[in-house]
Amino acid sequence: MKHGGVTKFSIQNLLGPIIVLILLTHFVGGASTSLQLVTQMALCLFVMVLALQVFVGNSGVLSFGHGAFALIGSYVSAILTAPVNIKDNALSMNQLWEPLVSPQVNIYVALVISAAVSGLIAAITGIFLMRLNGLAAGIATFALLGVAYNVFFNNKKIGPGSQALPGVPLIDNNWILLLLAVLSLILVYFINISRIGRTLRATREDAMAAPALGISIFKVRLIAFIISGAVAGLSGGMYSHVAGTFQVQDYYLEFTFITLSMLIVGGSASIWGALVGTFLITAVGQVLLMMEQDLPVFGIQVQIPLGSRAVIIALTFVAVLLWRSGGITNGKEFRIPKLKKIS
Amino acid sequence: MVQSILDAISLGGLYSLAALGLGLVFGVMRLVNFAHAELITIAAYTLVLTAQFPLAVSLLFTVIVTVFVALLMEFSVYRRLRGVNPAIMLIASFGLSTVLQRVYELMFGALPRSAVVAPFLRGDFKVAGLSITISSIITIVLTIVILLAMGYLIEKTSLGLQLRAASADFKTARLLGVRSNRLISAAFGLSGVLAACVALILVIQNPQISPYYGLNITILSLVGIVIGGIASLRGAALGGFIVGVVLSSLNTLLGNGRVYAYSWLFILVLVILLVRPGGLLSKGSELERV
Amino acid sequence: MALLEVTNLVAGYGKVEVISDVSFTLEPGKSIGIVGPNGVGKSTLLQAIAGGIAPKGGTITFDGKNIAGKKPEDIVRLGLSLVPEGRQIFSGLTVRENLSLGLTGRRNKKGANEAILKVRELFPVLLTHENHQAGMLSGGQQQQLAIARALISEPKVLLLDEPSLGLAPTVITDVFDRLKEIIEMGTAVVIVEQRANLVTSFAEKTIVIRDGKVQSTLTSADAANSESLQRSYFGAGE
Structure with a gap:
């Protein structure tokens, strides 16, 4: 994560990923119903990885707590x-707190x-959290996720508890x-x-030097953390409207690991990295899923044993890190290449 | 009451053993080895799958298998990542952890495997009218013995001296002739031995082994080493102990609210970190860049 | 034959090249000084020789073997020890433990006790603080400990990176007197210093590094002539 990142505005840098996103949504998302759902989920995950990128990619502080923001975003959007009738009846035998039942937004x-x-x-x-550095910050952010998960999983007054809200x-x-x-x-x-x-x-680059330069690490980190938390919340909200349900278990360890690996596999220092990571891991996962189900992939039928998909994804991930830690x-x-004038 | 105190101490001891295993590896290569969980898991599987043999044979076999897996991790993945940003190493260890979980699932199935290990350690006995479980006493005794052995190894032997020196400043230690590959392998090997010890104690209490068996204790021990002070092995052991004792006490004290024990534990962790960012045993406020 | 021969060495960190072309030779039992302004890569040079960083080019021959790119723990076993900049003693360990660590780099484990005795004789002050934490020692004592620790492996060449750093003048004299004794006992010494006058007074020759290259080589006779030292140190025009 020691690589530079872009500092100057360049319309090519901004439009490059956007055009790729549009093309992916158009061609892959429109190909079949199942691919449409995959694309929609990937777009939600991409927003989550962007949220991680703006904080983790810039500050270098690893956050294991963003799952909490996605969880809360997803919950808020779902409960609202x-x-x-579903909130009233279906949920854990009418335990939901009264004021949460009626709102419709x-x-x-x-x-x-x-x-x-x-x-x-x-x-x-x-x-509180942004006062910490290094591993302490990582564990503290994890504690945030731990509390959010623990509370939502067990408290049936505020949400569905361990069940799903359909x-x-x-x-x-x-x-x-x-x-x-x-x-x-x-x-x-x-x-x-x-x-x-x-x-x-x-x-x-240098946590020691910054205070000497008159930079308040705390302030800039906090601003980035807030924006990042809001974007993560949005991504959680989007996800609940794509999946049609809200479930606490969707935002715990596996979610944290998958989204962080998407960021790191792609390259945490850029938006392009977030995009590449999200869609590459999604694509690999999808192809392997089809193989597990013995469906043809691009006309070729390869069967892999059930359950090996996750092994292959994680192995690929480790292999990418070994090959290229950035x-x-x-x-x-990513830049759109400038069109060369033909002279 | 007496039983609750014993339970708290034994859980604390167990967590400090797990934390020590993590701390050893962290010390020499600044790696938070999340896949330590899978070392505990494989040790537990081995114990259960070899339960038909005499305990000593089964134990020996378990230690060999666990140390082998620990060294395999080092050789195949971590050795190639040395010197890389610790955050990347941590994420890689997450990946490795997932790989192993799935491999275990393919090998042993998703459903728990179970067997009776050391049945003579089950049950309880009475002291002055109080009923006390044998396993809590055994856990405490075993933990004390293992901690003393580790203490001797770290404080009194040449290997221990090299481990301490390398934890403080690996570069200088190498300039003095400390062989990096051997030392790191030794740290991994020892963490494997500790994982096997942890698994033994866990299996006596709960012999239902699933692919995620070691996950919970590893996460909590990780929390422990950070609040104890990751810079020192004593801090790691102390932090693990605190987490275990607090968790066990919360479970007793909270009654019906015990489902929220983790929340209270994590809030306590946050408070400790805010007061002492470098951990309880840290000196001054060093900025550690992980 | 030279004991240590550095030829056209290139070294640096990442993509930055700090040392671009440095060559020198060192005979057994002799001493060489390396001087130059702050940041010219003197420490980088020593780190590259001792294996702390891998050189990007050139050769380093020690005792007839090319050691460029070898690991530091193997190089110290061949008989080349570095006392790094800022001493880098293990402040949390005791003085005795610091010295014991020096034993790890010995080629053969025999004679370890003699080596310890010899070092204790050379630095008697360490004996009195043996069971204290090394971090409690004064700056000068810490420097003596760092040198002692490196000597326990009985190196043929001792590399020292700015041993005078942060020490009071009287203490510096003390440390350098010890270094002279060490040279007299037959250990060859490479000493990097920012203060040129400290080195030129006792090293047989001194090389001046500027812009990553050897700018000039001075003998002790040149060094006595302060004007020529000034000129080569700061460049002719300045």
């Missing part, structure tokens, strides 16, 4: 939009609220999800090239 308003709530919680917890209305439109992803991408891009992004990257993109942004 799920039909009253438009999906997009709910998404904004979920980002805001996650951002707010990031702000409150960040005031009936969350769907956003069954690739382009709306794409739009949300692109908006998040633009936000993260501008943070990365802003003074906050540059300062954070400077503190990553990730596949090694910190570079």
